[in-house]
Amino acid sequence: MSLTGRIVTVYGNMVTAEVNGSVAQNAVAYCHRSDGVKLMSEIIRIRGNLIDMQVFELTRGLMVGDLVEVTDDLLSVELGPGLIGMVYDGLQNPLVEMAQKVGNFLEPGHYLKALDRNKQWDFTPVAKVGDVLTCAEVLGFVKENIFDHNIMVPFTLRGEWTVKDIAPAGKYTVEQTIATLEKDDETISVNMIQKWPVRMPLGIYKERLLPTTPMVTKQRIIDTFFPVMLGGTYCIPGPFGAGKTVLQSNTSRYADVDLVIIAACGERAGEVVETLREFPHLQDPRTGRTLIERTIIICNTSSMPVAARESSVYTAVTLGEYYRQVGLNVLLLADSTSRWAQALREMSGRLEEIPGEEAFPAYLESSIARFYERGGIVELKNGKKASLTIGGTVSPAGGNFEEPVTQGTIKVVGAFLGLSYARSYARRFPAIDPLESWSKYNGIIDTEKVDWAHDFLKRGKTVNEMMQVVGEEGTSIEDFIVYLKSEFLDNVYLQQNSFDEVDAACPVERQKYLFNMVTDVLAYNFAFVSKADARDTFFTLTEQFRNWNYTPWGSEKLAEIENKVKETLAAKGAAK
Amino acid sequence: MNKYYTKIDNLAGNVATLKAKGVGYDELAVVEGKWGKSLAQVIRVNGDSATIQIFAGTRGVSTGDKVTFLGSSMRFSFSEDLFGRVFSGSGEARDGRGELTDNLVEVGGPAVNPAIRLMPNRMIPTNIPMIDVFNTLVEGQKLPIFSIPGEPYNELLARIALQAEADVIILGGMGLKYDEYLFFKNKLEQGGAMDHSIMFIHTASDPVVECLQTPDIALTVAEQFALEGKKVLCLLTDMTNFANALKEISITMEQIPSNRGYPGDLYSQLASRYEKAVVFEDGGSITLIAVTTMPGDDVTHPVPDNTGYITEGQFYLKGGVIDPFGSLSRLKQQVNGKTRDDHRAIMDGCIQLYSKCRETREKRAMGFEMSEWDNKLLSYGDDFEKKIMSFSNNVGLFDALDSCWKLLSDHFEPRETGIRSNLCEKYWKKEQA
């Protein structure tokens, strides 16, 4: 039974209506435009019999007195097989299907089902008649691409349910009943679709664990120096053009996870198009399948309605939690969380709430914290470990990290990969600042060794600053060598050319190998006749290592280059 | 019959409030009084009252003026009859020729579905080496010119417009000085482009609300042509004036500013305009080049800052040239791999050497000794500025690449350039006998 009311105020994408009856916060409502078009909205404040709604569409044409229909449903997503490979907007409308139905433009008032109702899935039962199960336990599975997609006891069921009936192996659509469950004298039939309200964390498990396994991104500076773990969280703040999106796009291609969810939140449509058009043709080296077969895109770009942008990150994170529930290691990449925060700010302004710093609402920080808290690694009821890792970019005004969104994020994430304007200006990509960034996690290489290498970067910077003042002449050769070593480490290890086929992704084994080679150079006791000699030698070494980086793993050329490196070193070694 | 009312309750800034029934959000109205007639738009409906924003401002508007609601949001006539015409920021004829009323299309409609967009992949030649070689412009790109006031940004805009081989040129002028408007008009006429150009001009003396309408009407028309398969080049100058108009209006509306007085939705407002840049499947496209003047040459000022987060790079105009370091075309990779085999190598090589020259100049300024290599860099840098960077160079891409090779050959040995040896062998300019 739905309730109706009448609009009393329209102001931007905020509409206030008068209703009589009980309504729930975050319930979905529809504003009926006089030409019959229904605009989806969400209740975000209730004052007596007035409800304030954020409308997920252009409110153009709405009038005082127009009908509002309030539903019992909270803003929710559909969960089930068939989500992978899809492109959804922030409300989970499939965009490709939308274009087929509605045309070039996102006309208001069109909503489509997220899951294909006609597709047949090969179902294999696991549970048996008589089994007693609780929510999120496995009834059976279907094959979705390479994954066993578990079909589970509905997440909303409380208590113990007995399997009364389970479908035999065979082909079923998502809407067909695959099991009947009973408890006391209640009986329900279950199909493959679940619904879950996006603003509620979805996590049904035995235990939440501490992240301990590195999530390999194949970006050396991350995996070695500022690692991220499966089930961990990290952020990438940086000024415009510093390389946030390119870094995330590389991560979405190469990260060692089962599934990547890309949330393009308030950024350029063109960047989504790139993913959309390329991923179906790019191979996932882990599986040999295409990348799109392990990707879901949630896309609410900057010119799409701002309220849907706000909800899009929740849509994305809920899908992530769902596939964790299924048993996968999921990575959610949100670009950019600042646009989401701005959407919050716009709505807060319309609600005339008391503003905090830079007009962001006072609850900004807690909202950020709640979002990242939804990540994590867990032990599911069946004993399997599964994880949701969350990485978000931050776009601070003026590139200055002293602003509310960056500061609110730093507090809650496990790794901080700060991009610097200076590094991107100098084309040192990925432009992660090695002296500002940090990670609370352990990576693929022994921490002590990493710290030792990292120390060169700090010392090199000090020498460089000194050299700006006293010139090269006034610098001792020992200091000068430290500086050259730090530049060497930067050039051949931290920097990575994402346009080179080989260098773009550096697997663990190769990283470890290269790290040892690099530390050999860092530890080497050089004897140079002059600074020019030192500079020249490091120039040669850098060239040799770069060539090494561009040479495929397993190629015989690698050993050749390594021999040349040995020769270079031998020619410049200090007597023992 | 349109509804009309003759009693305004409140007037402030550009905003009026009156009692009105059955009025839609965003609906257009006409306010008529002793001092003339102006369009207005509904920006809030609340109970039995409507708040309207009067395009011409409230100066001289009386509480007894007649307000007529038109029953729809803003529309604009679209047809080939627009070619050669000049309109005001709110779409009224500015050239003394009649108003157009046929085939009205909605202004500022919904966004394009991202799923139907295509990847931009065609180069737009400009005959400006700093663009063609180093930061190639791509069809369907959105790119601002960041500029200190006083730089020749309008000249640059006009030059790109005439060179770009677009089917349709649309100019949206915001807060233009009258002579800037005449400058564009003369340029387009002299260049023989007026027959496929349309101008929407808001001048500094026009009402501020009309400044807000200018990009919307211009881009709506652009979109219609693009849907017909036309390659549209849309020029917007100056978007900082547009942002300042937003600021002025949001402050009169008593909205809480977020940063230096600008409204919290500045990003979304700018983005919804810039994101009109598009490539459609059947070949139509909108390429959007805008001017953003930077108060105090400060890139972190909210307008250039928010713009940089939206656009696909920027041309940084400084000292009369396009600065090779601050400038970036983020889409250049889409095209510069298939122009000529030496394009990317020249792009990287020349800039790296020029950047080293700049470092050397700094060292020289600090009184450090100059080596032979330093002197090479210095003379290369001077030549690079004269022969490549200067706007007086008007050559096609291939000629520009050849000039770059000539420059390198004049100053360096092949191995000093860091360019792959097979390319050097092919293109190096051997000494002429």
Ligand SMILES: Nc1ncnc2c1ncn2[C@@H]1O[C@H](COP(=O)(O)OP(=O)(O)OP(=O)(O)O)[C@@H](O)[C@H]1O
């Ligand atoms: N790893 C990289 N290798 C080479 N070039 C890069 C790399 N990362 C970034 N770039 C260059 O920097 C440009 C901007 O990068 P990107 O789009 O990722 O910036 P961003 O930080 O996401 O900016 P915005 O905040 O405006 O979205 C790219 O178009 C590319 O030219």
Ligand SMILES: [Mg+2]
């Ligand atoms: Mg980005």
